[in-house]
Amino acid sequence: MPVEGVCNISELRIRFPPGVLRVSNITLPIPSNFLIKNILRTRHPKINSDYLLLDEKVSREYFRKVVKEIEENKDSYEKIWKVKEIFFPNVFIDVLSPKGDVLLIISLNLRNYNYYPPQVGFLTPDKSLILSFKPDVVIQDDEGRRHLIADNQGAWVCMPGTYKYHNWYFDIDRWELDRYNPDNSIVNLINRLVNMIDRTKEL
Amino acid sequence: MNESKFEIIFVIQGKEFPVDVNINQSIKAGVHKALKLAGQPGSLEGWELRTESGEKIDMNSSWRDNNITGSTKLYLSKGAGRGGL
Numbered sequence: 354m355p356v357e358g359v360c361n362i363s364e365l366r367i368r369f370p371p372g373v374l375r376v377s378n379i380t381l382p383i384p385s386n387f388l389i390k391n392i393l394r395t396r397h398p399k400i401n402s403d404y405l406l407l408d409e410k411v412s413r414e415y416f417r418k419v420v421k422e423i424e425e426n427k428d429s430y431e432k433i434w435k436v437k438e439i440f441f442p443n444v445f446i447d448v449l450s451p452k453g454d455v456l457l458i459i460s461l462n463l464r465n466y467n468y469y470p471p472q473v474g475f476l477t478p479d480k481s482l483i484l485s486f487k488p489d490v491v492i493q494d495d496e497g498r499r500h501l502i503a504d505n506q507g508a509w510v511c512m513p514g515t516y517k518y519h520n521w522y523f524d525i526d527r528w529e530l531d532r533y534n535p536d537n538s539i540v541n542l543i544n545r546l547v548n549m550i551d552r553t554k555e556l
Numbered sequence: 557m558n559e560s561k562f563e564i565i566f567v568i569q570g571k572e573f574p575v576d577v578n579i580n581q582s583i584k585a586g587v588h589k590a591l592k593l594a595g596q597p598g599s600l601e602g603w604e605l606r607t608e609s610g611e612k613i614d615m616n617s618s619w620r621d622n623n624i625t626g627s628t629k630l631y632l633s634k635g636a637g638r639g640g641l
Contacts, residue, residue: 426570432608433631451609500636513637526638535596536634540570544633552610 407468415466416441419539426540434459434547442466445476446543450552459546461539467532470519471539473510473546492551500549510549514542564619565629566590572629579625584615590632604635 420439427436432453437445442464447455458476491499500512502521511517514537519528531537536545564586566573573593577586584600591597605613607630613622 429567429570429572430631433610494636498636518638535569536602536637538569541633544631545636547610548604548606548633549636550610 407465411468412464412466413441416463419444419463419466422539423543430544430547433552434543444471444539446546448547448550448552456550456552456554459543461542470514470516470528470532470537471542472516473542475508475510491549510546512545512549513537514545562625563627564590564624565627566594567629567631568594568596568633577619579620580618582616582618583613583622586619587615587632602634602637603632606631606633 423436423439423444427434432451433449435447435449437447437455437458439445442462444461444463446459446461448457448459450456460474460476462472491501493499500510502509502511502517509515509517511521513519513526513531514534519526519531535541560579561576562579563574564577566575566587568590571594573590575586575589575593577583583605587600587603587605588597591600591603600615603615605615607613607628613624613630619625
């Protein structure tokens with residue numbers, strides 16, 4: 354049970370999921386006046402180390418396919434977006450203004466791909482997570498939606514093919530049925546993400 | 557080539573698909589041809605056509621309406637889709 358404030362406990366037992374550590378229970382002696390706060394974990398909630406659901410070898414194999422798809426198609430979009438950096442399990446994509454300046458960076462985390470869709474967020478050009486947007490940089494769709502979920506850790510994309518969307522709409526819109534849809538290929542996903550952004554507006 | 561006709565290169569999923577169009581023709585006719593060439597025939601629902609600078613083009617208008625009067629490259633991809641706030 355989450356506890357906040359001064360509490361009267363003498364030890365804390367943490368249970369890790371199997372595979373994270375060889376020993377799954379650790380007992381920590383703690384001071385009697387130790388302050389325990391309920392930690393808000395809304396960033397990458399299932400991609401943190403305690404939610405590495407997919408075997409890394411499998412994840413790396415899918416990641417290899419993703420990188421191949423990007424390499425084969427990126428030249429067609431060189432004046433719209435370009436690869437900034439790729440290192441497992443991350444892909445960073447520079448989104449360019451019509452003048453060629455970097456407006457922002459799309460961050461794709463594929464650690465659990467394709468068991469889960471990529472976790473997609475935006476970074477500023479200096480690599481910090483964006484906490485506030487110019488309100489008009491993200492284009493509303495025909496129904497007035499911006500396809501973003503903002504929290505105190507950043508802004509996360511919520512549209513089909515991204516983790517935030519399928520985690521939220523899980524029961525009615527399952528990723529398992531959508532993950533091989535061509536619309537959700539990585540290059541198509543990147544283009545759909547770029548289409549959300551008014552590239553004429555500098556951040 | 558007749559001056560009212562020119563070639564549009566549609567970029568779909570990283571591949572280029574050249575299509576001959578007529579300046580007075582509805583843009584969606586050219587889009588249909590490009591999608592057919594790309595092996596994705598069918599409804600245009602969800603598809604968005606944009607210029608290199610990101611301007612969205614109304615597919616129900618003509619090439620002339622959009623001042624597209626010569627060969628150019630346009631980008632065809634899906635929109636954001638469902639969800640969001």
